[in-house]
Amino acid sequence: MTATSPDGYIGRSVPRREDRRLLLGQGAYVADLVLPGMVHAAFARSQLAHARIAAIDLARAAAEPGVAFALDGAALAREMPPIGGMQVTAPKGWAERVEHRIGLPPQNLMASDRVRYVGEAFAVVCADSRYTAEDAIEAIDVEFEPLPAVVDPETAKEGEILHPDIGSNAVAELHVEKGDVARAMAAAPHRIRRRFRHHRYAAMPLECRGVAAEYDRRTDSLTVWSSTQVVHWVRKELAAALGMAEEKVRVLAPDVGGGFGGKGHVYPEDLIIPYLARRIGRPVRWVEDRHEHILNAAHSRDNIHEAEIGFDDEGRILAFRDRFVVDSGAYSPVGAGVAYNTTAHLLGPYHIENFSGTTEMVVTNKTPNAPYRGAGRPEATQVTERLMDIAADALGMEPAEIRLRNMIGPERMPYAVGLPYRDGVPMTYDSGDYPESLRRAVDEIGGVEAFRARQEAARAEGRWLGLGLGCYTEGTGVGPFEGATVKVDASGKIVVSTGACPIGQGHETVFAQVTADAWKVPIEDVVVLLADTSTLTMGYGSIASRSTVTSSMAIGDASDKVKAKVLAVAAHLLEASEADLELADGRVAVKGVAEMSVTLREIAAAAAPGWLSRRPEGSEAGLEATSYYEPPTVTSAHASSASRTPAGCGSSAMSRCTTLAGWSIPGSPTARSRAGWCRVWAARSTNRSNTTSRASC
Amino acid sequence: MSDTRSVTVTVNGERRTGEAEPRLLLSDFLRETLGLTGTHVGCEHGICGACTVHVDGEAVRSCLMFAVQAEGAEIATVEGLADGETLHRLQQLFSKHRALQCGFCTPGMLMTALDLVRHRPDMTEAEIRSGMAAVLCRCTGYEGIVHAVAEYASGGEA
Numbered sequence: 001m002t003a004t005s006p007d008g009y010i011g012r013s014v015p016r017r018e019d020r021r022l023l024l025g026q027g028a029y030v031a032d033l034v035l036p037g038m039v040h041a042a043f044a045r046s047q048l049a050h051a052r053i054a055a056i057d058l059a060r061a062a063a064e065p066g067v068a069f070a071l072d073g074a075a076l077a078r079e080m081p082p083i084g085g086m087q088v089t090a091p092k093g094w095a096e097r098v099e100h101r102i103g104l105p106p107q108n109l110m111a112s113d114r115v116r117y118v119g120e121a122f123a124v125v126c127a128d129s130r131y132t133a134e135d136a137i138e139a140i141d142v143e144f145e146p147l148p149a150v151v152d153p154e155t156a157k158e159g160e161i162l163h164p165d166i167g168s169n170a171v172a173e174l175h176v177e178k179g180d181v182a183r184a185m186a187a188a189p190h191r192i193r194r195r196f197r198h199h200r201y202a203a204m205p206l207e208c209r210g211v212a213a214e215y216d217r218r219t220d221s222l223t224v225w226s227s228t229q230v231v232h233w234v235r236k237e238l239a240a241a242l243g244m245a246e247e248k249v250r251v252l253a254p255d256v257g258g259g260f261g262g263k264g265h266v267y268p269e270d271l272i273i274p275y276l277a278r279r280i281g282r283p284v285r286w287v288e289d290r291h292e293h294i295l296n297a298a299h300s301r302d303n304i305h306e307a308e309i310g311f312d313d314e315g316r317i318l319a320f321r322d323r324f325v326v327d328s329g330a331y332s333p334v335g336a337g338v339a340y341n342t343t344a345h346l347l348g349p350y351h352i353e354n355f356s357g358t359t360e361m362v363v364t365n366k367t368p369n370a371p372y373r374g375a376g377r378p379e380a381t382q383v384t385e386r387l388m389d390i391a392a393d394a395l396g397m398e399p400a401e402i403r404l405r406n407m408i409g410p411e412r413m414p415y416a417v418g419l420p421y422r423d424g425v426p427m428t429y430d431s432g433d434y435p436e437s438l439r440r441a442v443d444e445i446g447g448v449e450a451f452r453a454r455q456e457a458a459r460a461e462g463r464w465l466g467l468g469l470g471c472y473t474e475g476t477g478v479g480p481f482e483g484a485t486v487k488v489d490a491s492g493k494i495v496v497s498t499g500a501c502p503i504g505q506g507h508e509t510v511f512a513q514v515t516a517d518a519w520k521v522p523i524e525d526v527v528v529l530l531a532d533t534s535t536l537t538m539g540y541g542s543i544a545s546r547s548t549v550t551s552s553m554a555i556g557d558a559s560d561k562v563k564a565k566v567l568a569v570a571a572h573l574l575e576a577s578e579a580d581l582e583l584a585d586g587r588v589a590v591k592g593v594a595e596m597s598v599t600l601r602e603i604a605a606a607a608a609p610g611w612l613s614r615r616p617e618g619s620e621a622g623l624e625a626t627s628y629y630e631p632p633t634v635t636s637a638h639a640s641s642a643s644r645t646p647a648g649c650g651s652s653a654m655s656r657c658t659t660l661a662g663w664s665i666p667g668s669p670t671a672r673s674r675a676g677w678c679r680v681w682a683a684r685s686t687n688r689s690n691t692t693s694r695a696s697c
Numbered sequence: 698m699s700d701t702r703s704v705t706v707t708v709n710g711e712r713r714t715g716e717a718e719p720r721l722l723l724s725d726f727l728r729e730t731l732g733l734t735g736t737h738v739g740c741e742h743g744i745c746g747a748c749t750v751h752v753d754g755e756a757v758r759s760c761l762m763f764a765v766q767a768e769g770a771e772i773a774t775v776e777g778l779a780d781g782e783t784l785h786r787l788q789q790l791f792s793k794h795r796a797l798q799c800g801f802c803t804p805g806m807l808m809t810a811l812d813l814v815r816h817r818p819d820m821t822e823a824e825i826r827s828g829m830a831a832v833l834c835r836c837t838g839y840e841g842i843v844h845a846v847a848e849y850a851s852g853g854e855a
Contacts, residue, residue, distance in 0.1 A: 022800030025735020025775035257801025504799025
């Protein structure tokens with residue numbers, strides 16, 4: 001047995017557990033799974049943005065050689081309910097604190113009477129190979145009656161109504177404010193109003209999506225492999241849609257080739273493929289090709305902002321008003337959380353007393369809109385930071401100076417923002433020195449004065465140099481919860497399972513580090529089980545950059561419960577007081593008497609039920625516990641970055657001022673948890689490849 | 698489209714035969730017919746490079762070649778790099794330099810890097826960057842990949 005690292009594993013660079021199999025080509029992604037008797041699914045997808053399906057006939061397709069089954073959207077809709085328009089429901093506190101009107105459309109699993117975006121599926125074929133399934137798709141007889149396509153979000157309300165049941169293409173409106181923005185804006189010596197467009201993005205992981213499913217008739221149960229970040233969500237939606245007990249549905253994410261948020265919600269195919277496996281009694285695999293992925297996997301962002309600030313001669317922002325429209329595409333599967341996330345991050349690191357944010361979500365004939373990296377935050381930062389630059393320019397002030405004048409100083413921490421976060425809790429920035437963060441970033445590129453001198457000299461030679469600054473404060477570690485089960489198995493190994501679904505972050509390694517330190521065991525003695533609903537009753541998943549923090553907290557809490565039991569059993573075996581015992585190197589020993597010890601394996605055997613059990617009288621058998629960590633709300637992270645051009649030959653520096661130690665939420669975690677956050681953050685930093693300061697050329 | 702041909706190739710030193718329709722891509726022949734799923738398919742139109750293998754010693758995007766075109770060829774895939782339990786030196790360097798995260802592009806990265814270094818053992822860092830840009834990685838930001846390939850190149854062929 002390897003000795004425990006004296007300094008622990010968190011904060012140290014350790015080899016990744018994932019690497020070996022991935023380097024050998026032995027990873028297993030959904031497309032690599034081969035199930036006995038498996039058929040391959042292919043979808044017929046709309047090539048029109050908006051059209052009525054006048055007629056569809058699958059007879060020719062179904063008769064193609066090698067075809068096992070063919071189904072159209074209307075037939076499926078008779079057997080499977082649509083998927084809800086709000087997979088993440090609005091938290092209670094949020095609903096009370098944010099004015100809102102939300103009527104997001106549910107989505108039929110496949111289009112049944114009309115198609116609403118290019119790429120929307122309207123039929124599916126299962127065949128003995130993907131090639132023959134695609135041949136059969138070509139043989140589908142379908143007649144479309146084109147409808148006018150709604151493409152401009154700003155005039156969407158006047159366009160053809162996409163969802164007659166909703167009655168309007170404006171499907172949600174959100175509003176929050178603080179102070180008196182109308183009065184403050186009117187009274188401000190200077191006002192600037194600008195329009196900002198944040199275009200559409202797509203996550204574009206190297207592995208497209210994919211789903212495979214197998215139905216077991218004997219036990220009436222389903223096993224589903226999906227390239228997803230949220231196995232427990234998929235199970236919940238699937239069990240509900242099929243009317244099955246959740247325990248009869250097992251969802252796993254095998255190796256996943258990136259996600260970036262794009263695999264962070266339940267897609268129709270997550271439900272259709274298992275349905276087909278049960279319906280036809282054969283395993284079914286669908287592997288999204290890149291063409292499908294580009295058209296059909298969720299897009300993100302796509303906002304148009306009309307923003308206005310009022311400020312005084314000193315550059316102090318007195319009022320900030322933003323009204324923006326979100327182009328949701330044909331559906332917004334995750335709900336209004338991303339749109340509100342933009343509003344919640346508009347104030348960023350600045351103290352602005354009067355603010356108003358209004359959001360309108362509209363549907364258009366485009367690919368559905370869902371979270372992608374940042375999930376609403378970059379949109380906010382673009383608006384606020386551009387306004388800072390424009391105001392600085394208007395006043396002839398340095399862009400860094402106007403930011404420093406408006407930043408929340410360390411003396412104001414903790415700082416109540418005056419707006420609710422998307423979890424419904426009033427936002428409080430816990431700690432940090434934002435001005436110092438910006439000063440450091442600017443210093444890293446040589447300071448403003450030196451830059452201006454270089455800029456002037458370059459301009460004399462006909463070259464134009466630019467200086468870019470970007471500052472933000474973001475909420476991190478969002479709830480609602482994450483779960484973990486921790487046990488000591490019969491071999492004495494620590495086995496942890498959690499709801500996190502790795503997509504390349506190195507979770508197997510991270511949670512092994514966290515667990516090894518919690519138990520003071522060599523990292524080799526930790527078994528990490530991830531992305532498998534059969535290992536944890538309730539989990540949430542890997543979205544919103546939250547897994548290391550939320551899963552680690554759950555692992556820590558569950559470990560504490562099991563360790564208490566381990567010590568009780570060890571005290572019984574050693575006939576010693578628990579207070580005299582310590583846990584280290586995979587054994588419990590009497591402090592200072594190394595030879596008086598029992599190994600975790602011996603303790604596990606003693607704690608087991610049965611004739612050979614040697615646990616204390618009256619105690620429960622087994623060494624296992626589950627914890628659900630529910631963060632009271634988010635913590636705030638901040639970064640300032642500075643870069644100078646010309647592009648390709650510039651240098652940039654990012655000064656990160658992130659303090660997760662300074663919780664300031666009433667009734668928030670104990671000192672122990674706070675330490676946990678810091679240590680978890682350290683682990684996360686170690687396993688991220690980005691550096692906080694970079695200079696090139 | 699059910700006419701098939703028998704295709705025989707030597708993959709990682711082993712002679713393998715499979716039935717292939719003329720339209721079957723080499724990538725699908727390797728993965729579905731021969732079960733060598735280490736070669737990944739990311740785009741099916743020659744952009745991403747994840748499916749890169751060596752055909753008769755040269756790097757090839759296996760999604761841009763039909764299986765029947767590979768008749769009689771010597772093919773090397775990621776599965777053939779390690780020597781038993783021992784990782785190839787480039788594989789070790791990828792791990793050392795954190796040159797992979799989700800691992801999906803990694804087989805294509807490895808096969809591309811080996812081909813680059815064999816042809817151009819004295820590449821500058823800029824040339825490595827340019828060469829490795831032939832394969833798309835969405836996770837790492839390439840820094841680790843460039844460092845791994847540079848160290849491999851500086852040490853010559855393993």
